[in-house]
Amino acid sequence: MAFKIESSLLDACALAILSRGDTYGYEITQQMKKAIIVSESTLYPVLRRLQKEKLCETYDEPYQGRNRRYYSITETGKAQLAEYKKQWIDYKTAIDTFLRDPETADQRPVGYEKDSAGAASQKTTEDAESSDKQTVGTADKQTAKTAENTHGEKEDGGGDHE
DSSP states (O other), rough: OOOOHHHHHHHHHHHHTTTTTEHHHHHHHHHHHHHHHHHHHHHHHHHHHHHTTEEEEEEEEETEEEEEEEEEEHHHHHHHHHHHHHHHHHHHHHHHHHHHHHHGGGGGTTTTEEEEOOOOOEOOOHHHHHHHHHHHHHHHHHHHHHHHHHHOOOSSSOOOOO
């Protein structure tokens, strides 16, 4: 990967892995290597920093005659991960405005709209969820209407009559 991975992004990745369950350092490294280039010598300082900031805790378990150190995300770590996820969406969306193909440059990801001045703005999570529910509700109504029409009922000429 040509892009340098900053420490906060490594923190976010490690916390995301830990949010799936307790695990040990080597396994965290292996999980990260599936997506980014990272070495154990890079990861262990990250894990120590997360522990120092009370975002994760450790405990030891015996494994093949020696102790293996496991890492566990804390409640504070879960809250920080949620914040990192929000920041990642904002960051990714901003960078995508430059990297997007010119043909799709005017398209916005789900949850983003243009205001009257043409600037992109993000809907709140509640707005996006509400919009998604409305869209699903409309699709469900249309599906039900189509099902009625295929079972011999007379079509009414279109449009919802609620």
